[in-house]
Amino acid sequence: MSNTRKWYTGLVVIPRTALRTAGAFNNQGLGRFVPFVFVLLLGSAVLWIINTIAPLAPFIYSLF
Amino acid sequence: MKVLGVSYGYHDASACLVVDGRVIAAAAEERFTRQKHDSNFPTYAVEYCLKEAGLTSGDLDQAIFNEDPHAKFSRVLCSSMAAFPDSRREFVESMKAWLGRKLWAVNTISARLDLAPEKITYLGHHYSHAVQAFMGSGFDESAILIVDAVGDWACSALYTGKWVDGKPRVDRLLEVSFPNSLGLVYSAVTAYLGFSPNDSECSTMALAAFGTPRFAPRMREIIKETEDGLYEVDQAYFNFTKFFRGPVTEKFLEEFGPARSYKDNLPFDCFGTPAGVVSKDAQRLADVAASTQLVLEERVLGLCRKLHGMAPSVNLCFAGGVSLNCVSNYRVLKDSPFKKIYIPPDPGDGGTSVGTALYYDAAEAGGVPGRSEYSPYQGVELDELDAVKLVDFIKPEHFHGYLKQGVELPKGSKWRFKTFSDRKELYAAVADRLMAGQIVGCMQGRSELGPRALGNRSILIRPDDQKLATRLSKHVKERASLRPYAFSVTEKDAQATLAIDPEHLRMNRWMQFAVPVEESAKARLAGALHIDGTSRPQVCYVDDNPAYHALLTAFGERFGIGALLNTSFNPSGYPMVTTPVEAMVMFARTDMDALLLNTTVIWKDVEHA
Numbered sequence: 001m002s003n004t005r006k007w008y009t010g011l012v013v014i015p016r017t018a019l020r021t022a023g024a025f026n027n028q029g030l031g032r033f034v035p036f037v038f039v040l041l042l043g044s045a046v047l048w049i050i051n052t053i054a055p056l057a058p059f060i061y062s063l064f
Numbered sequence: 065m066k067v068l069g070v071s072y073g074y075h076d077a078s079a080c081l082v083v084d085g086r087v088i089a090a091a092a093e094e095r096f097t098r099q100k101h102d103s104n105f106p107t108y109a110v111e112y113c114l115k116e117a118g119l120t121s122g123d124l125d126q127a128i129f130n131e132d133p134h135a136k137f138s139r140v141l142c143s144s145m146a147a148f149p150d151s152r153r154e155f156v157e158s159m160k161a162w163l164g165r166k167l168w169a170v171n172t173i174s175a176r177l178d179l180a181p182e183k184i185t186y187l188g189h190h191y192s193h194a195v196q197a198f199m200g201s202g203f204d205e206s207a208i209l210i211v212d213a214v215g216d217w218a219c220s221a222l223y224t225g226k227w228v229d230g231k232p233r234v235d236r237l238l239e240v241s242f243p244n245s246l247g248l249v250y251s252a253v254t255a256y257l258g259f260s261p262n263d264s265e266c267s268t269m270a271l272a273a274f275g276t277p278r279f280a281p282r283m284r285e286i287i288k289e290t291e292d293g294l295y296e297v298d299q300a301y302f303n304f305t306k307f308f309r310g311p312v313t314e315k316f317l318e319e320f321g322p323a324r325s326y327k328d329n330l331p332f333d334c335f336g337t338p339a340g341v342v343s344k345d346a347q348r349l350a351d352v353a354a355s356t357q358l359v360l361e362e363r364v365l366g367l368c369r370k371l372h373g374m375a376p377s378v379n380l381c382f383a384g385g386v387s388l389n390c391v392s393n394y395r396v397l398k399d400s401p402f403k404k405i406y407i408p409p410d411p412g413d414g415g416t417s418v419g420t421a422l423y424y425d426a427a428e429a430g431g432v433p434g435r436s437e438y439s440p441y442q443g444v445e446l447d448e449l450d451a452v453k454l455v456d457f458i459k460p461e462h463f464h465g466y467l468k469q470g471v472e473l474p475k476g477s478k479w480r481f482k483t484f485s486d487r488k489e490l491y492a493a494v495a496d497r498l499m500a501g502q503i504v505g506c507m508q509g510r511s512e513l514g515p516r517a518l519g520n521r522s523i524l525i526r527p528d529d530q531k532l533a534t535r536l537s538k539h540v541k542e543r544a545s546l547r548p549y550a551f552s553v554t555e556k557d558a559q560a561t562l563a564i565d566p567e568h569l570r571m572n573r574w575m576q577f578a579v580p581v582e583e584s585a586k587a588r589l590a591g592a593l594h595i596d597g598t599s600r601p602q603v604c605y606v607d608d609n610p611a612y613h614a615l616l617t618a619f620g621e622r623f624g625i626g627a628l629l630n631t632s633f634n635p636s637g638y639p640m641v642t643t644p645v646e647a648m649v650m651f652a653r654t655d656m657d658a659l660l661l662n663t664t665v666i667w668k669d670v671e672h673a
Contacts, residue, residue: 003121003124004122005181006180010171012181016181020134021137021138023134024138025138030138040159041163044159044163
């Protein structure tokens with residue numbers, strides 16, 4: 001097995017992290033927070049996309 | 065097996081490379097970036113570790129991180145929501161940091177190291193501290209105490225460690241969860257006293273010696289011992305989840321008086337405070353420090369008793385930020401039921417990279433207790449011969465605009481240097497300078513891991529001269545007069561110098577205990593003593609650091625005791641120097657008289673004018 005990171009690694013690790021985070025909340029007896037955590041993660045994903053496509057940002061942020 | 069330990073994200077980022085059970089290299093990121101307590105991903109430290117072993121990241125079998133980011137995120141989210149809406153600013157700031165960066169630690173490590181994520185694992189923060197404490201101890205079995213600010217959820221934790229079939233096994237007994245944190249209380253009081261939290265807790269500890277613990281009864285109620293032998297912190301006094309509102313609440317201020325601004329003078333002097341200069345307000349602050357320190361010690365001792373009841377061993381491994389408190393450590397050594405205490409050279413977060421890497425290697429490939437012991441000298445070693453060529457081109461007047469406040473250099477003076485081929489001659493020459501009352505910067509061999517200068521990145525002076533120590537504080541270190549210095553002593557002279565049990569000498573190798581000094585030695589160590597007659601010694605054994613031991617011995621032949629006042633080689637607010645050029649810049653800007661760089665001595669030749 002190659003030790004190096006593949007081009008698609010980010011696509012695999014990010015959902016895995018989200019699931020592990022949900023697992024951590026469940027392990028702590030905080031399962032009711034999981035939907036809220038997913039809302040936060042979704043929000044951060046949207047902001048990440050907006051910031052990544054830099055020319056879009058001024059149009060979006062000016063709406064707020 | 066090649067394992068890279070990585071610690072970053074909160075403070076003191078570091079990296080450590082372990083190959084086949086032995087530490088090859090370990091360093092804090094701050095030593096490369098010159099940013100004290102740097103928390104960023106340790107890019108330079110990783111690069112150094114790999115280079116030291118001649119490896120690339122592709123050669124690694126595993127990378128290990130010192131924190132479970134998912135569990136920690138659950139604590140951050142829940143604690144900031146618990147105080148909502150008062151904590152709305154804290155909530156926004158922490159979510160920005162966590163959702164934008166910290167939660168994705170595995171992805172970050174994978175990207176930075178170009179390593180497959182399957183090769184990256186993590187341990188919980190306190191578990192990382194536990195294995196850090198156990199792995200370097202050399203004990204077959206031990207009780208383990210971790211007292212920290214906060215990790216994932218735990219603030220203090222009790223563990224046991226033992227070796228089973230050639231593999232380490234560390235089991236959790238119980239933990240005290242956030243927000244009941246002794247470390248956070250101590251940091252909050254540090255900020256209340258006008259010092260920088262997460263950095264200047266040592267100033268709180270030093271100030272405590274000038275106070276009387278008249279607030280201790282109240283502090284005992286705030287940090288209350290519970291019936292089960294643990295403790296509970298009254299949250300009405302601290303803003304742990306609302307940190308934008310200041311470290312302590314109005315209620316704390318009402319009971320203990322107003323906080324100190326960092327600009328306010330604290331006129332205490334560890335060599336004796338002149339009569340009449342201490343205001344009532346300054347004395348009140350010292351009393352708050354003394355009370356907090358006393359109750360911290362009592363609670364740590366309470367945890368020790370609880371731990372000993374659950375794991376009745378003679379051995380204790382102790383780590384976490386609170387184990388940097390050398391006054392409390394001595395109480396543990398003196399008053400706890402444990403006989404042998406091991407505190408790693410870097411017991412804070414920076415050292416977890418070492419412990420986790422050693423643990424993973426031994427857990428996967430097997431090992432033996434003694435093999436994973438390591439010395440603190442794991443950092444960068446650089447040749448000075450190219451750098452000293454600059455001496456011929458440097459004139460002290462080049463630095464006139466950059467001198468530290470109060471430092472004056474005679475015009476026309478010149479730097480000179482001499483490289484020695486004979487080590488004995490070298491140390492004799494340096495010892496002569498030290499005897500003559502010179503301030504000597506000492507940079508030799510590999511740099512130390514952790515916050516203590518142990519002879520390889522140290523500033524040294526003779527230990528009996530308080531005026532010289534004051535000059536060192538004012539014109540080199542820019543250090544508050546209330547903070548005492550420490551000293552190094554050879555193992556041969558340690559017993560006659562320190563008023564401690566001979567069996568405890570070896571535990572004092574890394575300046576981790578503030579111990580009483582023998583009455584007969586106090587005059588000879590007057591510059592390195594605190595107001596209460598204690599000091600934080602480094603007992604130097606020849607096998608720990610032969611070069612520094614030789615220097616101490618050469619000085620001892622002239623002085624009578626092989627002991628030197630030893631303080632870290634760093635400008636105020638910066639980490640210890642890493643390269644010869646950094647050492648030379650500090651030498652140029654301050655009132656240091658001479659500089660030892662491996663085998664070369666540089667000095668300011670004032671007579672030349």
